[in-house]
Amino acid sequence: MTALSPSGPLVDGKLVETPHTITVVNPATGEACAECPAATPELLERAVDAAVRAAPAWAKEPGARRWTLETVATVLDENREALARTLSTETGIPVRDAAMEAAGAAAFARHRAAGPLPVDSVHDDERQRVQVRRAPIGVVGAIIPWNAPLLISAEKISTAFATGNTVIVKPSPLAPLTTALLGELLAQSVPSGVLGVLPGGDELGAALVAHPAVGMISFTGSIDAGRAIMAAAAPRLKRLSLELGGNDAAIVLPDVSGGAVAKTAAKVYAGAFYRSGQVCAAIKRLYLPRPVFGEFTEALAALAGQAVVGDPFDPSVTMGPVSNRAQSDRVRGLVEDAVAAGGTVLAGGPEVSGPGYFHRPTLVTGLAADTALVAQEQFGPALPVLPYDEVDEAVAAANDTDYGLGASVWTTDPERGAEVAASLDAGSVWVNRHGVVSPEIPFGGMKQSGYGRANGAAGLDQYSELKTVSVRR
Ligand code: NAD
Numbered sequence: 001m002t003a004l005s006p007s008g009p010l011v012d013g014k015l016v017e018t019p020h021t022i023t024v025v026n027p028a029t030g031e032a033c034a035e036c037p038a039a040t041p042e043l044l045e046r047a048v049d050a051a052v053r054a055a056p057a058w059a060k061e062p063g064a065r066r067w068t069l070e071t072v073a074t075v076l077d078e079n080r081e082a083l084a085r086t087l088s089t090e091t092g093i094p095v096r097d098a099a100m101e102a103a104g105a106a107a108f109a110r111h112r113a114a115g116p117l118p119v120d121s122v123h124d125d126e127r128q129r130v131q132v133r134r135a136p137i138g139v140v141g142a143i144i145p146w147n148a149p150l151l152i153s154a155e156k157i158s159t160a161f162a163t164g165n166t167v168i169v170k171p172s173p174l175a176p177l178t179t180a181l182l183g184e185l186l187a188q189s190v191p192s193g194v195l196g197v198l199p200g201g202d203e204l205g206a207a208l209v210a211h212p213a214v215g216m217i218s219f220t221g222s223i224d225a226g227r228a229i230m231a232a233a234a235p236r237l238k239r240l241s242l243e244l245g246g247n248d249a250a251i252v253l254p255d256v257s258g259g260a261v262a263k264t265a266a267k268v269y270a271g272a273f274y275r276s277g278q279v280c281a282a283i284k285r286l287y288l289p290r291p292v293f294g295e296f297t298e299a300l301a302a303l304a305g306q307a308v309v310g311d312p313f314d315p316s317v318t319m320g321p322v323s324n325r326a327q328s329d330r331v332r333g334l335v336e337d338a339v340a341a342g343g344t345v346l347a348g349g350p351e352v353s354g355p356g357y358f359h360r361p362t363l364v365t366g367l368a369a370d371t372a373l374v375a376q377e378q379f380g381p382a383l384p385v386l387p388y389d390e391v392d393e394a395v396a397a398a399n400d401t402d403y404g405l406g407a408s409v410w411t412t413d414p415e416r417g418a419e420v421a422a423s424l425d426a427g428s429v430w431v432n433r434h435g436v437v438s439p440e441i442p443f444g445g446m447k448q449s450g451y452g453r454a455n456g457a458a459g460l461d462q463y464s465e466l467k468t469v470s471v472r473r
Contacts, residue, residue, distance in 0.1 A: 004089065006176075008037040009199060010183035012050035013192025018043060022173045022199060027092035027321040027328075028311055030355040034090075036176045039198035041207055044168075047196035048213050051139040051166040054193030059136045059164040062116060064191075069113035069161055071189045076106035076154065079185050085313075087150055087178045092320040092357070093275045094312045098150075105154030111439035112158035117460060122468075129471045134464035136164030137239050138215035141208040143229070145221040146175035146323055147278045147379075152243075153179050155439070155454060156218050157195060163463040165216070168196035170205050172221075174324045209233060216463065219243065220280075223448050230451070241462045242451040243444060245377045246405025247284045249398035250434060251420065252296065253391065253411040254289040261292055264410050265299035271408065271434030273307070273361045276322055277381045281406035281428065281435040281443075285374055286385045287394040293387045297346055297365060300385070304347035304361040321357040322380050328357035331380030338364045338373040338384065348382070369397060377403065391420060399425045404446030408434040427453070 007015040018037045026033035039047075058065065076083070083105075084098035091098070120132040142156035149171050160167035171179035176199035183197030198204060202225070209217050209232045216239035219229050226242040233240055250271065256264050272283040288296050312320035322328040339345060348362025362382040367374050374384045388394040398407055407426040411417040417431035427444045430436060437443050437455070444453035452462045 004034045004086065004177065006034060006036050006180040007184045009039040009043055009047070009180075010187055010195065010197040011039075011043050011047045012196075013187065013190075015184060015187055016043065022176055022201070024090055024175070024177055025324065026089055026356075027323050027325075028356040030325070030357065034177055036180055036199050038173075039170075039200045039204060041204070044198060044204065044207055044211070047168050047198055048139060048211055050193035051168055051196060052213050054191060055136070055138050055166045058166055058191065058194050062164070065161050065164065066113045068190055068194075069109050069158055072154075072157065072161075072186060073106045073109035073113065075185050075189055076102060076109060076182075080106075083150060083178055083181060086181050088312045088320070090175045090177045091146065091149075091323045092312050093278075093323075094317055094320050096315070097275055098312075101148060101151045105150045108151070108154045108439045109158045112162035117163065117464070118457065126473060128473055131469050133467045133469060134163060134460060135467045137463065137465055138165060139213055140165045140167045140216045140218055140463065141211070141214045142167050142169045143205045143208065143217065143219045143221065144169060144171045144179060146172040147275070147280070149175050150178045150182065152220050153182060158439075159454070159459050159463050160218070161194070163460055165463055166194045168198060168208060168214070170198050170200055170208055173199070173201045206232065209238075212236065215239060216241070218463070226451070240451055241454065243280070243454055244405070244448065244450045245379070245403065246280050246445060246449050247375075247377045247401055247403040248281055248406040248408070248426070248434070249285045249287060249424070250283040250408045250410060251287045251391070251394045251398060252289060252292070253409060253413075253416065253420065254291070255412045255416070256289075256410060257292055260412050261295050262299050265296055266303060267432070268410060268434075269300055269303040269361075272383045273304075273319065273381055274435075276319055276359070277383070278323055278327070278379055279435060281437065283383065283408065283434050284378060285398070286383055287388050287397060288385060290387045290389055297363065297385055300363055301347040304363060307361050309352050309358050309360055319361060319381065322359055323357075325357060327380055328359065331359060331378060331382050334373045334376070334378050334380075335362055335364065335382050338367055338371050338382075341367065341371045343367045343371065343373070343384075346385075369400065375401070395420065395423050399423075402448040405449035406430065406435065408432075
C-alpha cells in the first residue's frame with residue numbers, strides 16, 4: 001500500500017476497480033502527484049444498496065459499533081505517518097500539522113466509542129414512563145471539503161457509527177487521496193456495507209444527495225453548495241447537517257495594551273494563519289482599538305515577516321502553499337481588489353516564486369467594510385485589519401454579515417470578554433483563543449454558516465431520529 005497509488009473506492013467491504021480517475025495536484029509543485037480511482041454512478045448504487053442492507057443489523061449492535069470505533073481509532077493511530085504524508089502532499093499543509101489532524105481524527109473516533117447513546121427520561125412514576133431515545137436515520141451521505149478531509153471524514157464516520165447509521169463518504173475531487181487511503185485502511189476493520197468511500201466530483205455528491213435511499217446528508221463545504229444541497233434534499237425532507245463557510249471576526253478589547261500587545265498578537269496571528277488560513281473557523285477579520293492599532297499591526301507584521309513559507313515536508317517551514325490553484329487565484333484576486341480599493345499591504349504581498357501555489361502571510365489595512373476581502377470569506381493567508389473607536393461599534397461591524405460560524409474576543413479580563421462574547425452572533429465565540437474544536441463540544445454556524453451542530457451531544461442528535469416512547473403503567 002502506498003498513499004500515492006491509491007486503491008479503488010470502498011464498496012460493500014471491498015476495494016473495487018474503476019476505469020475513471022481524478023488527477024490530484026500537489027500544491028507545493030503545481031504538478032500531478034496521483035491518479036485517484038473515481039467512483040461511478042453504478043458504484044454509488046452498489047454502495048448505497050450495501051449500506052441499506054447492512055443498516056438493520058448495525059443499528060441493533062451498539063456494542064459492535066463501539067468496538068468498531070475503537071478499531072477505527074487504533075487504525076488511525078497506527079497509520080498516522082502514512083496518512084499525514086498523504087494529507088500534506090495533497091493539501092500542502094505542513095506535515096506536522098497533518099499529523100495533528102490524524103491524531104485529532106483518532107480522538108473523534110475514540111470519543112464516539114466511549115459510551116451508550118443517551119436516553120432522556122421525561123416521566124418515570126407510578127402512572128407512566130416517558131423516554132426519548134435516539135434511533136438511527138439509516139444511510140448517511142457524508143460530503144467532505146478539501147481543507148481538512150481526514151478530520152472531517154473521521155468526525156462524520158464516528159458520529160454516524162455511534163448513532164447506528166451506515167455511511168458513504170464522498171471526498172472532494174481536489175483532495176481525495178487521504179480519504180481513499182482511510183477507506184483502504186478500514187476495509188478489513190469494519191463490517192461490509194457500513195462504510196463506503198467514493199472519491200468523485202460535485203456531480204457524484206449531487207447524486208448521493210438525490211438518492212432516495214440516503215436518509216441524511218452531512219455536508220461540510222461552501223455556502224453555495226450547502227444551499228444547492230438543501231434545495232435538492234427538500235423533495236424528500238432529508239435530514240441535513242450543513243457545516244458551511246465562515247468570516248470570523250476577532251475583536252481585541254481596549255484593555256490589551258503594553259506587554260499584552262505582543263502576547264495577544266502572537267495568538268491572533270496563529271488563529272488567522274494556521275494552515276495558511278484555510279480553516280473554516282480561522283480569524284478572517286481583525287478589529288483593533290485605535291490607540292494600539294499601530295503597535296498591534298507592527299507586531300503582526302513582524303510575525304508575518306518571520307514566517308518560513310515553502311515545502312510542507314521541510315521541518316523549518318511554518319507555512320505551506322495554498323491547497324489548490326483555484327483557491328490561490330482567489331486569494332490573490334482578493335488582495336489585488338483590496339489594494340485597488342485603497343488598501344495598504346503591511347506584510348506579505350507577492351507570492352513566493354516557484355511553481356507551487358505559495359503566498360506569504362498578508363495583512364491589509366485601510367479597507368472599507370464592503371471591500372470583498374472584509375465582507376467575504378477569503379479562506380487563505382490574507383487578513384484585513386480594521387480600527388475601531390467604541391467596542392459596540394466593533395461588535396456591530398462583526399455582526400453585520402450573513403456569516404455566523406465563529407468569533408473571538410481578546411482581553412486581559414476574561415469575564416469582560418465573556419460579556420462581549422454574549423453579543424456576538426456566531427455558533428462558537430471564544431475568549432482569548434480561536435478555533436478550538438473538540439469532539440465533545442458542539443460546533444456549527446448561525447445564519448448562513450450552517451444548519452445544525454456537529455460534535456457533542458448535539459451532534460448525536462443531529463444524526464438521530466428522536467423517538468418518544470410513552471408507556472402507561
Ligand atoms: P465545496 O462546497 O466546493 O465542496 C465541498 C464538497 O461538496 C466537495 O466534496 C464537492 O465535490 C461537493 N459538492 C459541491 N457541490 C455539490 C452539490 N451541488 N451537491 C453535492 N455535493 C457537492 O467546498 P470546498 O471548496 O471543498 O471547501 C471550502 C469551504 O468549506 C469553505 O467555505 C470553508 O469555510 C468550508 N468549511 C466549513 C467547515 C465547517 O465546519 N463549517 C469546515 C471546513 C470547511
